[in-house]
Amino acid sequence: MSLEDEILRQRLTRTREIEALGFPPYGHRFDYSHTIPEILAQWAETPAEELDRQPVRVRVAGRIQTIRRMGKAGFAHLQQNGERLQIYVRRDTTPEADFTLYKKLLDIGDIIGVEGRLFRTRTGELSVWVEKLYFLAKTLLNMPEKWHGLEDVETRYRQRYLDLIANPEVRRIFITRSRIVASLRRQLEQRGFIEVETPMMQPIYGGATARPFVTHHNALDIDLYLRIAPELYLKRLVVGGLERVYEINRNFRNEGISTQHNPEFTMLEFYQAYADYNVLMDFSCELLERTAVDATGSSRVVYQGQELDFSRVQRYRLREALIEFWPGGDKPRPENLADPDWLNRHSTKPTPGEQLMEIFEEKIEDRLVQPTIIYEYPVETSPLSKTKPGDPAFVERFEIYAAGMEIANAYTELNDPQEQRRRFEAQLELRARGDEEAHQMDEDYLRAMCYGLPPTAGEGIGIDRLAMVLTNSKSIREVILFPLLRPEPPLGLAERLRAAEKETGG
Protein backbone atom coordinates (compact mmCIF):
# COMPACT_ATOMS: atom_id res chain seq x y z
CA MET A 1 0.00 0.00 0.00
CA SER A 2 1.31 3.43 -0.79
CA LEU A 3 2.16 5.77 2.03
CA GLU A 4 -0.63 8.12 1.06
CA ASP A 5 -3.25 5.40 1.17
CA GLU A 6 -1.85 4.15 4.44
CA ILE A 7 -2.13 7.62 5.92
CA LEU A 8 -5.64 7.99 4.58
CA ARG A 9 -6.68 4.80 6.37
CA GLN A 10 -4.91 5.76 9.58
CA ARG A 11 -6.61 9.10 9.67
CA LEU A 12 -10.06 7.79 8.82
CA THR A 13 -9.66 5.27 11.62
CA ARG A 14 -8.67 8.08 13.94
CA THR A 15 -11.68 10.08 12.86
CA ARG A 16 -13.87 7.27 14.21
CA GLU A 17 -11.83 7.03 17.39
CA ILE A 18 -12.22 10.75 17.91
CA GLU A 19 -15.96 10.32 17.54
CA ALA A 20 -15.92 7.39 20.00
CA LEU A 21 -14.16 9.61 22.52
CA GLY A 22 -17.09 12.00 22.34
CA PHE A 23 -15.71 14.67 20.01
CA PRO A 24 -17.40 15.47 16.71
CA PRO A 25 -14.71 14.79 14.08
CA TYR A 26 -15.82 17.82 12.11
CA GLY A 27 -16.85 20.36 14.67
CA HIS A 28 -19.24 23.25 14.47
CA ARG A 29 -19.11 26.86 15.52
CA PHE A 30 -16.28 27.77 17.87
CA ASP A 31 -16.41 31.16 19.54
CA TYR A 32 -12.84 32.13 20.24
CA SER A 33 -12.07 34.90 22.67
CA HIS A 34 -9.10 36.17 20.67
CA THR A 35 -7.31 35.43 17.45
CA ILE A 36 -3.75 34.21 17.81
CA PRO A 37 -2.27 37.47 16.47
CA GLU A 38 -4.41 39.37 19.00
CA ILE A 39 -3.06 37.29 21.86
CA LEU A 40 0.52 37.65 20.70
CA ALA A 41 0.10 41.42 20.40
CA GLN A 42 -1.78 41.99 23.63
CA TRP A 43 0.40 39.88 25.96
CA ALA A 44 3.68 40.19 24.11
CA GLU A 45 5.40 41.99 26.98
CA THR A 46 3.48 40.67 29.99
CA PRO A 47 5.93 38.99 32.41
CA ALA A 48 5.37 35.44 33.61
CA GLU A 49 4.72 36.44 37.23
CA GLU A 50 1.91 38.76 36.22
CA LEU A 51 0.25 36.04 34.12
CA ASP A 52 0.44 33.74 37.15
CA ARG A 53 -0.83 36.35 39.59
CA GLN A 54 -3.73 37.50 37.44
CA PRO A 55 -4.65 34.55 35.19
CA VAL A 56 -5.82 35.38 31.66
CA ARG A 57 -8.30 32.86 30.29
CA VAL A 58 -8.50 32.47 26.50
CA ARG A 59 -10.28 30.40 23.88
CA VAL A 60 -8.35 30.11 20.67
CA ALA A 61 -8.59 28.11 17.47
CA GLY A 62 -6.02 27.18 14.89
CA ARG A 63 -4.34 24.59 12.74
CA ILE A 64 -1.73 22.37 14.37
CA GLN A 65 1.62 23.31 12.90
CA THR A 66 3.99 21.33 15.13
CA ILE A 67 3.41 18.83 17.91
CA ARG A 68 5.84 17.61 20.57
CA ARG A 69 4.49 14.82 22.74
CA MET A 70 6.20 13.63 25.88
CA GLY A 71 4.92 10.89 28.15
CA LYS A 72 2.37 12.70 30.25
CA ALA A 73 2.47 16.16 28.74
CA GLY A 74 3.37 17.93 25.55
CA PHE A 75 3.37 21.03 23.40
CA ALA A 76 1.98 22.04 20.04
CA HIS A 77 1.92 25.19 17.95
CA LEU A 78 -1.40 26.42 16.62
CA GLN A 79 -1.38 28.59 13.54
CA GLN A 80 -4.00 31.21 12.78
CA ASN A 81 -3.90 34.22 10.46
CA GLY A 82 -0.25 33.67 9.68
CA GLU A 83 0.98 33.58 13.27
CA ARG A 84 1.49 30.82 15.78
CA LEU A 85 0.90 30.29 19.47
CA GLN A 86 2.19 27.44 21.60
CA ILE A 87 -0.16 25.31 23.69
CA TYR A 88 0.75 23.06 26.61
CA VAL A 89 -1.31 19.98 27.46
CA ARG A 90 -0.76 18.05 30.70
CA ARG A 91 -2.32 14.82 31.78
CA ASP A 92 -3.01 16.04 35.30
CA THR A 93 -4.68 19.32 34.32
CA THR A 94 -6.80 18.17 31.36
CA PRO A 95 -9.84 15.86 31.25
CA GLU A 96 -8.88 12.29 30.43
CA ALA A 97 -10.63 12.22 27.04
CA ASP A 98 -9.01 15.50 26.05
CA PHE A 99 -5.59 14.20 26.95
CA THR A 100 -6.18 10.98 25.02
CA LEU A 101 -7.25 13.08 22.05
CA TYR A 102 -4.04 15.08 22.27
CA LYS A 103 -1.82 12.08 22.94
CA LYS A 104 -3.16 9.62 20.38
CA LEU A 105 -5.37 11.19 17.78
CA LEU A 106 -4.12 14.61 16.73
CA ASP A 107 -2.15 15.09 13.54
CA ILE A 108 -0.20 18.00 12.18
CA GLY A 109 -2.71 19.94 10.10
CA ASP A 110 -5.75 19.21 12.27
CA ILE A 111 -7.83 22.19 13.31
CA ILE A 112 -8.63 22.40 16.99
CA GLY A 113 -9.83 24.85 19.62
CA VAL A 114 -8.41 25.14 23.11
CA GLU A 115 -9.45 26.78 26.32
CA GLY A 116 -7.02 27.61 29.09
CA ARG A 117 -4.86 30.26 30.68
CA LEU A 118 -1.85 32.11 29.39
CA PHE A 119 1.56 31.43 30.91
CA ARG A 120 5.20 31.59 29.98
CA THR A 121 7.41 28.52 29.66
CA ARG A 122 10.89 28.26 31.12
CA THR A 123 12.30 29.75 27.95
CA GLY A 124 9.79 32.60 28.15
CA GLU A 125 7.49 31.66 25.28
CA LEU A 126 3.91 32.85 25.70
CA SER A 127 1.74 29.71 25.71
CA VAL A 128 -1.74 28.45 26.59
CA TRP A 129 -1.98 25.96 29.45
CA VAL A 130 -4.81 23.88 28.05
CA GLU A 131 -7.72 22.91 30.26
CA LYS A 132 -10.15 21.86 27.54
CA LEU A 133 -9.71 20.72 23.93
CA TYR A 134 -12.17 20.99 21.05
CA PHE A 135 -11.81 19.07 17.83
CA LEU A 136 -12.82 21.07 14.75
CA ALA A 137 -11.51 19.38 11.58
CA LYS A 138 -9.34 16.42 10.59
CA THR A 139 -6.63 16.53 7.97
CA LEU A 140 -6.55 13.33 5.93
CA LEU A 141 -3.43 14.11 3.91
CA ASN A 142 0.17 14.78 4.86
CA MET A 143 1.05 18.43 5.29
CA PRO A 144 4.10 19.98 3.60
CA GLU A 145 7.37 19.91 5.48
CA LYS A 146 7.84 22.37 8.31
CA TRP A 147 11.28 23.81 7.56
CA HIS A 148 11.34 24.39 3.84
CA GLY A 149 7.59 24.80 3.47
CA LEU A 150 6.24 24.09 0.03
CA GLU A 151 8.65 25.09 -2.72
CA ASP A 152 7.54 23.26 -5.83
CA VAL A 153 6.17 26.13 -7.90
CA GLU A 154 3.59 24.11 -9.74
CA THR A 155 2.16 22.63 -6.53
CA ARG A 156 2.17 26.07 -4.92
CA TYR A 157 -0.05 27.44 -7.69
CA ARG A 158 -2.27 24.37 -8.10
CA GLN A 159 -2.82 23.95 -4.36
CA ARG A 160 -2.61 27.55 -3.28
CA TYR A 161 -4.29 26.68 0.02
CA LEU A 162 -1.23 24.60 0.94
CA ASP A 163 1.05 27.41 -0.18
CA LEU A 164 -0.83 29.80 2.07
CA ILE A 165 -0.57 27.43 5.03
CA ALA A 166 3.08 26.59 4.55
CA ASN A 167 4.54 29.90 3.39
CA PRO A 168 3.68 32.93 5.54
CA GLU A 169 5.19 35.38 3.03
CA VAL A 170 2.66 34.24 0.42
CA ARG A 171 -0.12 35.17 2.80
CA ARG A 172 1.48 38.61 3.24
CA ILE A 173 1.62 39.16 -0.51
CA PHE A 174 -2.11 38.63 -0.90
CA ILE A 175 -2.89 40.77 2.11
CA THR A 176 -0.82 43.54 0.54
CA ARG A 177 -2.65 43.08 -2.73
CA SER A 178 -5.95 43.43 -0.92
CA ARG A 179 -4.71 46.63 0.72
CA ILE A 180 -3.72 48.03 -2.65
CA VAL A 181 -7.20 47.52 -4.05
CA ALA A 182 -8.82 48.86 -0.88
CA SER A 183 -6.61 51.95 -0.97
CA LEU A 184 -7.41 52.67 -4.61
CA ARG A 185 -11.14 52.27 -3.98
CA ARG A 186 -11.00 54.54 -0.92
CA GLN A 187 -9.14 57.26 -2.80
CA LEU A 188 -11.45 57.14 -5.79
CA GLU A 189 -14.54 57.20 -3.59
CA GLN A 190 -13.13 60.18 -1.70
CA ARG A 191 -12.91 62.05 -4.98
CA GLY A 192 -16.49 61.31 -5.93
CA PHE A 193 -15.92 58.40 -8.32
CA ILE A 194 -18.61 55.73 -8.32
CA GLU A 195 -17.87 52.07 -8.91
CA VAL A 196 -19.71 50.38 -11.76
CA GLU A 197 -19.75 47.00 -13.45
CA THR A 198 -19.87 46.73 -17.22
CA PRO A 199 -20.15 43.63 -19.42
CA MET A 200 -17.40 41.05 -19.40
CA MET A 201 -19.13 39.28 -22.28
CA GLN A 202 -19.25 41.63 -25.20
CA PRO A 203 -20.55 41.25 -28.76
CA ILE A 204 -17.78 43.54 -30.02
CA TYR A 205 -14.49 43.72 -28.18
CA GLY A 206 -12.61 46.99 -28.00
CA GLY A 207 -10.69 49.46 -25.92
CA ALA A 208 -7.33 47.80 -26.42
CA THR A 209 -5.28 45.95 -28.97
CA ALA A 210 -5.34 42.25 -28.16
CA ARG A 211 -6.77 38.93 -29.27
CA PRO A 212 -9.92 37.90 -27.38
CA PHE A 213 -11.40 34.72 -25.97
CA VAL A 214 -14.61 33.71 -27.72
CA THR A 215 -17.59 32.05 -26.09
CA HIS A 216 -21.12 31.23 -27.16
CA HIS A 217 -24.51 32.01 -25.72
CA ASN A 218 -26.92 29.19 -26.54
CA ALA A 219 -30.30 30.84 -26.07
CA LEU A 220 -29.41 33.85 -28.20
CA ASP A 221 -27.18 31.72 -30.43
CA ILE A 222 -24.49 34.37 -30.62
CA ASP A 223 -20.78 34.42 -30.13
CA LEU A 224 -19.54 36.73 -27.41
CA TYR A 225 -16.07 37.91 -26.56
CA LEU A 226 -14.64 38.05 -23.07
CA ARG A 227 -13.71 41.66 -22.74
CA ILE A 228 -10.16 42.80 -23.40
CA ALA A 229 -10.98 46.15 -21.73
CA PRO A 230 -14.02 47.91 -20.24
CA GLU A 231 -13.11 51.26 -21.79
CA LEU A 232 -15.84 51.76 -24.36
CA TYR A 233 -18.60 50.87 -21.90
CA LEU A 234 -17.23 53.18 -19.23
CA LYS A 235 -17.19 56.09 -21.67
CA ARG A 236 -20.79 55.35 -22.64
CA LEU A 237 -21.54 55.92 -18.95
CA VAL A 238 -19.77 59.26 -19.03
CA VAL A 239 -22.00 60.18 -21.98
CA GLY A 240 -24.90 59.21 -19.71
CA GLY A 241 -23.79 61.69 -17.08
CA LEU A 242 -21.89 59.42 -14.69
CA GLU A 243 -19.06 61.90 -14.75
CA ARG A 244 -16.66 60.03 -12.49
CA VAL A 245 -16.78 56.26 -12.84
CA TYR A 246 -14.40 53.46 -12.15
CA GLU A 247 -14.34 49.71 -12.45
CA ILE A 248 -11.94 47.20 -10.93
CA ASN A 249 -12.27 43.86 -12.61
CA ARG A 250 -10.82 41.24 -14.86
CA ASN A 251 -9.79 41.64 -18.48
CA PHE A 252 -9.09 38.63 -20.68
CA ARG A 253 -6.52 38.51 -23.43
CA ASN A 254 -5.87 35.43 -25.47
CA GLU A 255 -2.13 35.78 -25.65
CA GLY A 256 1.04 34.39 -24.23
CA ILE A 257 1.71 33.63 -20.59
CA SER A 258 4.84 35.07 -19.04
CA THR A 259 6.15 36.44 -15.76
CA GLN A 260 4.32 39.65 -16.65
CA HIS A 261 1.21 38.24 -18.35
CA ASN A 262 -1.70 36.10 -17.23
CA PRO A 263 -4.62 35.52 -19.62
CA GLU A 264 -7.00 37.05 -17.07
CA PHE A 265 -5.70 40.04 -15.18
CA THR A 266 -7.15 42.78 -13.07
CA MET A 267 -7.45 46.32 -14.23
CA LEU A 268 -8.62 49.51 -12.60
CA GLU A 269 -10.09 51.89 -15.16
CA PHE A 270 -11.45 55.28 -14.22
CA TYR A 271 -12.85 58.22 -16.18
CA GLN A 272 -13.20 61.80 -15.12
CA ALA A 273 -15.32 64.19 -17.18
CA TYR A 274 -14.06 67.74 -17.84
CA ALA A 275 -10.47 66.69 -17.10
CA ASP A 276 -7.51 66.07 -19.37
CA TYR A 277 -4.36 64.00 -19.18
CA ASN A 278 -2.53 66.67 -17.20
CA VAL A 279 -5.13 66.39 -14.45
CA LEU A 280 -4.67 62.63 -14.42
CA MET A 281 -0.89 62.88 -14.29
CA ASP A 282 -1.12 64.84 -11.06
CA PHE A 283 -3.86 62.57 -9.73
CA SER A 284 -1.88 59.44 -10.63
CA CYS A 285 1.13 60.61 -8.68
CA GLU A 286 -0.97 61.14 -5.55
CA LEU A 287 -2.84 57.89 -6.12
CA LEU A 288 0.30 55.78 -6.44
CA GLU A 289 2.11 57.38 -3.55
CA ARG A 290 -0.89 56.96 -1.23
CA THR A 291 -1.40 53.36 -2.38
CA ALA A 292 2.25 52.52 -1.73
CA VAL A 293 1.99 53.96 1.76
CA ASP A 294 -1.32 52.24 2.54
CA ALA A 295 -0.10 48.89 1.24
CA THR A 296 3.48 48.80 2.46
CA GLY A 297 3.78 51.56 5.05
CA SER A 298 6.15 53.62 2.93
CA SER A 299 6.29 55.48 -0.35
CA ARG A 300 9.69 53.91 -0.90
CA VAL A 301 9.63 50.22 -1.69
CA VAL A 302 12.42 47.80 -2.50
CA TYR A 303 11.97 45.87 -5.73
CA GLN A 304 14.55 43.19 -6.52
CA GLY A 305 17.24 45.06 -4.63
CA GLN A 306 16.45 48.55 -5.91
CA GLU A 307 14.59 51.20 -3.99
CA LEU A 308 11.68 52.69 -5.92
CA ASP A 309 10.42 56.06 -4.72
CA PHE A 310 6.73 56.65 -5.33
CA SER A 311 6.88 60.07 -3.71
CA ARG A 312 8.76 61.52 -6.66
CA VAL A 313 7.45 60.22 -9.96
CA GLN A 314 9.53 61.57 -12.81
CA ARG A 315 7.95 62.83 -16.05
CA TYR A 316 9.37 62.74 -19.58
CA ARG A 317 7.90 63.18 -23.02
CA LEU A 318 8.23 59.95 -25.00
CA ARG A 319 10.69 61.72 -27.28
CA GLU A 320 12.67 63.06 -24.34
CA ALA A 321 12.82 59.64 -22.74
CA LEU A 322 14.20 58.16 -25.95
CA ILE A 323 17.17 60.48 -25.61
CA GLU A 324 17.47 60.52 -21.83
CA PHE A 325 17.37 56.75 -21.29
CA TRP A 326 19.04 55.68 -24.54
CA PRO A 327 21.40 52.80 -23.82
CA GLY A 328 24.91 52.98 -25.23
CA GLY A 329 26.77 55.63 -27.16
CA ASP A 330 24.75 56.39 -30.29
CA LYS A 331 22.30 58.56 -28.39
CA PRO A 332 19.78 60.12 -30.80
CA ARG A 333 19.43 63.87 -31.18
CA PRO A 334 15.98 65.49 -31.12
CA GLU A 335 15.92 65.94 -34.89
CA ASN A 336 16.69 62.20 -35.41
CA LEU A 337 13.31 61.29 -33.90
CA ALA A 338 11.51 63.00 -36.80
CA ASP A 339 13.99 61.83 -39.43
CA PRO A 340 12.62 58.97 -41.61
CA ASP A 341 16.12 57.66 -42.37
CA TRP A 342 17.05 57.40 -38.70
CA LEU A 343 13.69 55.78 -37.87
CA ASN A 344 14.03 53.27 -40.69
CA ARG A 345 17.47 52.32 -39.49
CA HIS A 346 16.09 51.46 -36.04
CA SER A 347 12.68 49.97 -36.82
CA THR A 348 10.87 47.98 -39.48
CA LYS A 349 7.42 49.36 -38.70
CA PRO A 350 5.58 51.21 -41.52
CA THR A 351 4.77 54.58 -39.90
CA PRO A 352 6.91 57.05 -37.93
CA GLY A 353 4.68 56.74 -34.88
CA GLU A 354 4.83 52.96 -34.79
CA GLN A 355 8.57 53.17 -35.34
CA LEU A 356 8.99 55.52 -32.41
CA MET A 357 6.96 53.19 -30.20
CA GLU A 358 8.86 50.11 -31.27
CA ILE A 359 12.17 51.78 -30.55
CA PHE A 360 10.90 52.96 -27.20
CA GLU A 361 9.68 49.51 -26.19
CA GLU A 362 12.88 47.88 -27.31
CA LYS A 363 15.44 50.31 -25.95
CA ILE A 364 13.87 52.28 -23.15
CA GLU A 365 11.04 50.47 -21.41
CA ASP A 366 13.05 48.09 -19.25
CA ARG A 367 15.33 50.93 -18.17
CA LEU A 368 12.44 52.78 -16.52
CA VAL A 369 13.01 51.36 -13.07
CA GLN A 370 12.00 54.35 -10.96
CA PRO A 371 8.30 55.26 -11.20
CA THR A 372 8.16 57.38 -14.36
CA ILE A 373 5.47 59.03 -16.43
CA ILE A 374 6.07 59.00 -20.16
CA TYR A 375 3.75 61.32 -22.08
CA GLU A 376 2.78 62.37 -25.62
CA TYR A 377 2.40 59.28 -27.76
CA PRO A 378 2.13 58.89 -31.56
CA VAL A 379 -1.43 59.05 -32.86
CA GLU A 380 -1.08 55.84 -34.89
CA THR A 381 -0.85 53.67 -31.79
CA SER A 382 -3.60 55.45 -29.86
CA PRO A 383 -6.90 55.18 -31.72
CA LEU A 384 -9.05 56.41 -28.81
CA SER A 385 -6.97 59.39 -27.65
CA LYS A 386 -7.31 63.05 -28.41
CA THR A 387 -4.54 64.68 -30.42
CA LYS A 388 -2.36 67.40 -29.02
CA PRO A 389 -3.46 70.87 -30.14
CA GLY A 390 -1.00 72.09 -32.77
CA ASP A 391 0.68 68.68 -33.12
CA PRO A 392 -1.77 66.20 -34.70
CA ALA A 393 0.89 63.47 -34.98
CA PHE A 394 0.82 63.09 -31.21
CA VAL A 395 -1.93 62.47 -28.69
CA GLU A 396 -2.48 63.54 -25.10
CA ARG A 397 -1.57 60.22 -23.62
CA PHE A 398 0.77 59.00 -20.90
CA GLU A 399 1.91 55.73 -19.45
CA ILE A 400 3.43 55.04 -16.07
CA TYR A 401 6.38 52.72 -15.76
CA ALA A 402 8.00 51.17 -12.71
CA ALA A 403 10.50 48.34 -12.39
CA GLY A 404 10.74 48.30 -16.18
CA MET A 405 7.05 47.44 -16.55
CA GLU A 406 4.12 49.41 -17.86
CA ILE A 407 1.68 49.70 -14.99
CA ALA A 408 -0.71 52.40 -16.23
CA ASN A 409 -1.99 53.94 -19.44
CA ALA A 410 -4.05 57.12 -19.63
CA TYR A 411 -5.22 59.75 -22.06
CA THR A 412 -7.48 62.61 -22.85
CA GLU A 413 -10.37 60.84 -24.52
CA LEU A 414 -11.14 61.47 -28.15
CA ASN A 415 -14.69 62.90 -28.08
CA ASP A 416 -15.20 63.97 -31.70
CA PRO A 417 -17.36 61.26 -33.34
CA GLN A 418 -16.22 62.05 -36.86
CA GLU A 419 -12.59 61.81 -35.85
CA GLN A 420 -13.39 58.60 -33.97
CA ARG A 421 -15.07 57.20 -37.10
CA ARG A 422 -11.95 57.95 -39.14
CA ARG A 423 -9.73 56.26 -36.52
CA PHE A 424 -11.94 53.16 -36.55
CA GLU A 425 -11.78 53.12 -40.34
CA ALA A 426 -7.99 53.27 -40.18
CA GLN A 427 -8.09 50.32 -37.77
CA LEU A 428 -10.35 48.41 -40.16
CA GLU A 429 -7.74 48.82 -42.86
CA LEU A 430 -5.11 47.35 -40.57
CA ARG A 431 -7.50 44.50 -39.83
CA ALA A 432 -8.07 43.92 -43.54
CA ARG A 433 -4.33 43.62 -43.90
CA GLY A 434 -4.36 40.80 -41.36
CA ASP A 435 -3.79 42.61 -38.07
CA GLU A 436 -5.96 40.50 -35.75
CA GLU A 437 -5.43 42.92 -32.94
CA ALA A 438 -6.66 46.04 -34.71
CA HIS A 439 -9.74 47.60 -33.18
CA GLN A 440 -13.18 46.68 -34.49
CA MET A 441 -15.70 49.26 -35.62
CA ASP A 442 -18.10 49.81 -32.74
CA GLU A 443 -21.06 51.74 -34.13
CA ASP A 444 -22.96 51.77 -30.86
CA TYR A 445 -20.00 53.45 -29.24
CA LEU A 446 -19.93 55.93 -32.12
CA ARG A 447 -23.64 56.52 -31.62
CA ALA A 448 -23.10 57.26 -27.93
CA MET A 449 -20.37 59.68 -28.87
CA CYS A 450 -22.73 61.37 -31.35
CA TYR A 451 -24.88 62.34 -28.36
CA GLY A 452 -21.88 64.18 -26.96
CA LEU A 453 -19.08 62.87 -24.75
CA PRO A 454 -17.88 65.69 -22.53
CA PRO A 455 -14.16 66.36 -22.55
CA THR A 456 -12.92 63.46 -20.46
CA ALA A 457 -9.71 61.85 -19.33
CA GLY A 458 -9.39 58.17 -18.50
CA GLU A 459 -6.79 55.85 -17.08
CA GLY A 460 -6.15 52.16 -16.62
CA ILE A 461 -3.89 50.77 -13.91
CA GLY A 462 -2.72 47.17 -14.04
CA ILE A 463 -3.44 45.94 -10.53
CA ASP A 464 -1.41 42.75 -10.82
CA ARG A 465 1.71 44.57 -11.93
CA LEU A 466 1.28 47.24 -9.32
CA ALA A 467 0.96 44.42 -6.79
CA MET A 468 4.16 42.86 -8.14
CA VAL A 469 6.05 46.09 -7.64
CA LEU A 470 4.65 46.69 -4.15
CA THR A 471 5.23 43.10 -2.98
CA ASN A 472 8.66 42.66 -4.57
CA SER A 473 7.38 39.79 -6.73
CA LYS A 474 9.26 38.77 -9.85
CA SER A 475 6.36 36.90 -11.43
CA ILE A 476 2.75 37.96 -11.95
CA ARG A 477 1.79 34.47 -10.79
CA GLU A 478 3.01 35.32 -7.32
CA VAL A 479 0.29 37.97 -7.01
CA ILE A 480 -2.57 36.02 -8.63
CA LEU A 481 -4.08 33.44 -6.27
CA PHE A 482 -4.92 30.93 -8.98
CA PRO A 483 -2.91 31.67 -12.12
CA LEU A 484 -3.88 29.79 -15.27
CA LEU A 485 -2.20 26.38 -15.52
CA ARG A 486 -2.67 23.46 -17.79
CA PRO A 487 -5.25 21.16 -16.11
CA GLU A 488 -3.96 18.25 -14.10
CA PRO A 489 -4.68 14.65 -15.08
CA PRO A 490 -7.38 12.99 -12.91
CA LEU A 491 -6.25 12.55 -9.31
CA GLY A 492 -8.20 9.38 -8.53
CA LEU A 493 -8.80 10.79 -5.08
CA ALA A 494 -12.51 10.02 -4.95
CA GLU A 495 -11.75 6.40 -5.71
CA ARG A 496 -9.10 6.24 -3.01
CA LEU A 497 -11.37 7.88 -0.45
CA ARG A 498 -14.10 5.40 -1.30
CA ALA A 499 -11.73 2.44 -0.93
CA ALA A 500 -10.37 3.77 2.35
CA GLU A 501 -13.87 4.32 3.71
CA LYS A 502 -14.85 0.77 2.87
CA GLU A 503 -11.77 -0.68 4.51
CA THR A 504 -12.03 1.34 7.68
CA GLY A 505 -15.65 0.36 8.11
CA GLY A 506 -17.38 3.65 7.43
Next chain:
RNA sequence: GAGCCGGUAGCUCAGCAGGUAGAGCAUCUGCCUUUUAAGCAGAGGGUCCUGGGUUCGAGUCCCAGCCGGCUCACCA
Protein backbone atom coordinates in the same frame (compact mmCIF):
# COMPACT_ATOMS: atom_id res chain seq x y z
C1' G B 1 6.17 29.66 -30.57
C1' A B 2 12.05 29.15 -29.74
C1' G B 3 16.36 28.34 -26.34
C1' C B 4 18.22 26.78 -21.49
C1' C B 5 17.19 24.17 -16.81
C1' G B 6 14.33 20.73 -14.03
C1' G B 7 10.71 16.25 -12.79
C1' U B 8 13.68 10.41 -7.50
C1' A B 9 9.25 8.73 -0.71
C1' G B 10 3.72 13.07 1.53
C1' C B 11 7.56 17.49 1.74
C1' U B 12 12.85 19.33 0.93
C1' C B 13 16.68 17.11 -1.57
C1' A B 14 21.15 13.60 -2.56
C1' G B 15 22.38 9.64 -5.90
C1' C B 16 25.73 10.56 -12.59
C1' A B 17 32.12 5.91 -13.08
C1' G B 18 25.57 2.26 -15.85
C1' G B 19 25.74 -2.79 -11.13
C1' U B 20 19.69 -4.79 -6.00
C1' A B 21 17.10 3.11 -4.51
C1' G B 22 19.19 7.10 0.02
C1' A B 23 18.99 11.27 3.97
C1' G B 24 16.24 14.84 6.94
C1' C B 25 11.30 16.16 8.11
C1' A B 26 6.52 13.65 8.01
C1' U B 27 4.21 8.46 9.16
C1' C B 28 3.91 3.86 12.55
C1' U B 29 5.49 1.21 17.54
C1' G B 30 7.80 1.96 22.42
C1' C B 31 10.03 5.41 26.38
C1' C B 32 9.80 10.43 28.12
C1' U B 33 5.38 16.15 32.87
C1' U B 34 8.48 23.15 30.42
C1' U B 35 9.52 21.18 24.80
C1' U B 36 10.26 24.28 20.52
C1' A B 37 14.10 21.90 13.86
C1' A B 38 12.30 18.27 21.37
C1' G B 39 15.11 13.72 22.34
C1' C B 40 16.17 8.24 22.38
C1' A B 41 15.25 3.06 20.28
C1' G B 42 12.99 0.44 16.35
C1' A B 43 9.68 -0.06 11.76
C1' G B 44 7.07 0.94 7.25
C1' G B 45 6.75 3.76 2.83
C1' G B 46 9.17 4.39 -4.32
C1' U B 47 5.37 3.19 -11.88
C1' C B 48 13.13 7.22 -9.97
C1' C B 49 7.36 11.95 -15.19
C1' U B 50 5.72 8.65 -19.66
C1' G B 51 7.01 5.60 -23.94
C1' G B 52 10.74 3.62 -26.91
C1' G B 53 16.08 2.42 -27.66
C1' U B 54 21.42 1.01 -26.38
C1' U B 55 23.30 -2.69 -22.81
C1' C B 56 24.25 -8.92 -19.59
C1' G B 57 22.24 -4.80 -16.65
C1' A B 58 19.36 2.06 -17.07
C1' G B 59 17.18 6.67 -11.84
C1' U B 60 21.95 7.25 -14.45
C1' C B 61 23.38 7.00 -21.57
C1' C B 62 20.35 8.04 -26.44
C1' C B 63 15.50 9.40 -28.92
C1' A B 64 10.43 11.04 -28.65
C1' G B 65 6.64 12.94 -25.67
C1' C B 66 4.19 15.11 -21.12
C1' C B 67 4.43 18.72 -17.12
C1' G B 68 6.84 22.87 -14.89
C1' G B 69 10.48 27.04 -14.24
C1' C B 70 13.55 30.86 -16.43
C1' U B 71 14.99 33.79 -20.79
C1' C B 72 13.34 35.58 -25.54
C1' A B 73 9.21 36.79 -29.03
C1' C B 74 3.68 38.92 -28.82
C1' C B 75 1.23 41.66 -25.25
C1' A B 76 -0.63 45.05 -20.21
